[in-house]
Amino acid sequence: MSAGLTDSELIHRIIGGETAYYAELVKRYQNFVFTIAMRYTESREDAEEIAQDSFVKAYKNLSDFRGESRFSTWLYTIATTTSLSFLRKKKQKVHSLDVEQVFEAADQQQSHFQAYSVENKSKIQMVNQAIALLSADDANLISLFYKGEQSLEEIGTILGIDPNTVKVKLHRARTRLREKMQTHFKEEVANLKN
Known part of the structure; x- marks a missing residue:
């Protein structure tokens, strides 16, 4: 088989x-x-x-x-x-990279997404909205690493850069994502911590 x-x-x-x-x-x-x-x-x-x-x-x-x-x-x-x-x-x-339609399509296509509760969907949507506020380069790195589950080496191959450079850029992209979430979704982030 x-x-x-x-x-x-x-x-x-x-x-x-x-x-x-x-x-x-x-x-x-x-x-x-x-x-x-x-x-x-x-x-x-x-x-x-x-x-x-x-x-x-x-x-x-x-x-x-x-x-x-x-x-x-x-x-x-x-x-x-x-x-x-x-x-x-x-x-x-x-x-x-992360318009809402992507995740609606993925939700329709992949049954494991349908298992998420409404609360989890809203958290995912909030993160996706924050990612959409990032530069295209930052959004691409975040998507490759977390959604595409690519390793630093694989991302380096895809983007044609050294894995150590990927690590530094990814760290900076995560920092900017955190800042976007705290700026634009302050109340939601506070609720997640409770």
């Missing part, structure tokens, strides 16, 4: 000619890629097109995946680049 195989094992089999296993990789990462695409466009249809294009590109270039980082890191890079290329072609405005 392909569900028990690791990403590396699936990739090895796909490259070896067992292309049907690619469907399992798509199944594992379809919500992840769709959510990335929704960060760049408000249109669900455009996000679906971006996600599909991302998986086609990943399939065509799968033999280039060297396994030096997680497959999700490599796929994140493809999805981000595909999103930006798509928007340039359509000459659309690139939206903030």
Whole structure:
């Protein structure tokens, strides 16, 4: 059963000619890629097109995946680049990384989000609103580390910078996020501590 195989094992089999296993990789990462695409466009249809294009590109270039980082890191890079290329072609405005629609779409797509209570959703929404107030670079770092669950090394690979630089920038981004939350959501933050 392909569900028990690791990403590396699936990739090895796909490259070896067992292309049907690619469907399992798509199944594992379809919500992840769709959510990335929704960060760049408000249109669900455009996000679906971006996600599909991302998986086609990943399939065509799968033999280039060297396994030096997680497959999700490599796929994140493809999805981000595909999103930006798509928007340039359509000459659309690139939206903030964490617009509310991203999380509404993720909520609809991923059943584990639906298990959150109303209170948790409001906390998440508050944090997302605070992230949206950050610069694009800070928001991207916070999203990659906390939402994308990427390591400092993986973020460095994605952004083309040294992992130690990522660590410093992430620390500064967290500080600015904390400041935004205390400035714009002072009462809510106080309620969280109680």
